Amino acid sequence: MSGESTRMLLSGNHAVAWGARLARPDVIPVYPITPQTPILEKITDFHAAGEVQAEMLTPESEHSAMSACITASISGSRVFTATSSQGLLLMHELLHYAAGARAPIVMFNVNRTVASPWAFWPDQTDSLAQRDTGWVQFYSESAQESIDSVIQAFHIAETIGLPVMISHEAFYVSHAMEPVEVPSQALVDDFLPTYKATHKLDPLIGQSFGSPVDAATYNRTRREMDVAINSTYEAFEAANSTWQQLTGRGYGIIEQYRTDGADVVVVTMGSMCGTARDAVDNLRDQGQAVGLLKVRLFRPFPYRQLREALSGVPCVIVLDRNFSPGMGGILHQELKAALSGMDDMPKIHGLLAGVGGVNVVPEKIEELVKQYTDAEPNIASLWVE
Numbered sequence: 001m002s003g004e005s006t007r008m009l010l011s012g013n014h015a016v017a018w019g020a021r022l023a024r025p026d027v028i029p030v031y032p033i034t035p036q037t038p039i040l041e042k043i044t045d046f047h048a049a050g051e052v053q054a055e056m057l058t059p060e061s062e063h064s065a066m067s068a069c070i071t072a073s074i075s076g077s078r079v080f081t082a083t084s085s086q087g088l089l090l091m092h093e094l095l096h097y098a099a100g101a102r103a104p105i106v107m108f109n110v111n112r113t114v115a116s117p118w119a120f121w122p123d124q125t126d127s128l129a130q131r132d133t134g135w136v137q138f139y140s141e142s143a144q145e146s147i148d149s150v151i152q153a154f155h156i157a158e159t160i161g162l163p164v165m166i167s168h169e170a171f172y173v174s175h176a177m178e179p180v181e182v183p184s185q186a187l188v189d190d191f192l193p194t195y196k197a198t199h200k201l202d203p204l205i206g207q208s209f210g211s212p213v214d215a216a217t218y219n220r221t222r223r224e225m226d227v228a229i230n231s232t233y234e235a236f237e238a239a240n241s242t243w244q245q246l247t248g249r250g251y252g253i254i255e256q257y258r259t260d261g262a263d264v265v266v267v268t269m270g271s272m273c274g275t276a277r278d279a280v281d282n283l284r285d286q287g288q289a290v291g292l293l294k295v296r297l298f299r300p301f302p303y304r305q306l307r308e309a310l311s312g313v314p315c316v317i318v319l320d321r322n323f324s325p326g327m328g329g330i331l332h333q334e335l336k337a338a339l340s341g342m343d344d345m346p347k348i349h350g351l352l353a354g355v356g357g358v359n360v361v362p363e364k365i366e367e368l369v370k371q372y373t374d375a376e377p378n379i380a381s382l383w384v385e
Helices: 012-022 037-048 062-073 085-090 092-100 143-160 185-191 215-230 232-247 272-285 303-310 330-339 362-372
Strands: 006-011 027-029 055-057 080-084 106-111 136-139 164-169 177-182 254-257 264-268 290-295 297-299 315-320 347-352
Touching: 006 012, 006 143, 012 037, 012 080, 012 106, 012 143, 012 177, 027 062, 037 055, 055 062, 062 080, 062 085, 062 092, 080 085, 085 092, 085 106, 092 215, 106 143, 136 143, 143 164, 143 177, 143 185, 143 232, 185 232, 215 232, 254 272, 254 303, 264 272, 264 330, 264 362, 272 290, 272 362, 290 303, 303 330, 315 330, 315 362, 330 347, 347 362
Parallel strands: 027 055, 027 080, 080 106, 106 164, 136 164, 264 290, 264 315, 315 347
Antiparallel strands: 006 177, 136 297, 254 290
16 A cells, blocks of 8 residues: 555535545636535645646636636646536536537536525436536445545546546535545545546647537547546546555445345435445344445446346335426436346336435335335326425
8 A cells, every 4th residue: 555544524515625636637617516615625725835836727717617627627737626516517518618629627526406496405416417418427435435436536547538427415425524544645646646637628639629520520529528537437446456455445436335135226316325234234223134336437337247136136226316398307207218128127116306406314214114115116207295
């Protein structure tokens, strides 16, 4: 192991800032927005103390921040930014551009409700609304997972040549404090070498960005993007394996908890996984065979891994902290599509639990499991009262 870690009491957002610091980005364009602001504030503190050598840019909006990210990235720089909610929505146009330009930007998004009405609560609709932009998407459950995911994300982005977004939820993770193992700079330097871009604006290379192309060329770029984003699985496994060797911590594309022999598996993302884990333990103590499947990687959607993990499971209950009007829970719908056609496809219940930041306690999840285990599967997602 290279160097030693230091245990610190950190909020989820400050853990993200530490991850960004350790990754040694060259350029950091950031615009503050609640509840992302502590990430920017902490990085600014590091920068003022000379502990971050990156060029810090504070433009007039999130749209401009992402514009600066793209420009810096396609000029050959390692780039980090962070945002939330309306800020992410303002970036939407440029998220497509970043992916199309194959710019390996790493962005942290703090999941927050989108307006209107105006609110600040945890809700994953902001990032899930960007699912077709070409960005890889990871969802984090804890501050420790967030710091590790930021560092791994640079490795993945620079391997596959696509931008990566990691999200954790407002307040439940962003502002909650917990002990975090912060790796040494030497360890991260071993894991993440200096970035040397081969795809960049350089007169000696002769590449260009943003010029008009014909339909066939555009079609080819989408095919190449498809190959790149589907190489995420391999890039993740390589990065995660090395990280586990260096730190003793590893993560899965999906993670299973007490799913062996389970009659019911709860599927969810983000901080609700911790709540569901407690509910699973309580239900197991009551003699009910229940497990948890945590989805960390949402884009590309890990349908092969999910089909294998849920093969033979009689009943799946999906808990969504998001809402797609007219369709319901986004994870619910994506999971149904991924499992479609399986010979032993489980019955799937989609439940809108925690939309808008409404708290969902373990006892509520236990109640939902008991309520829906023997019920007929629902096509549209159902609201949880």
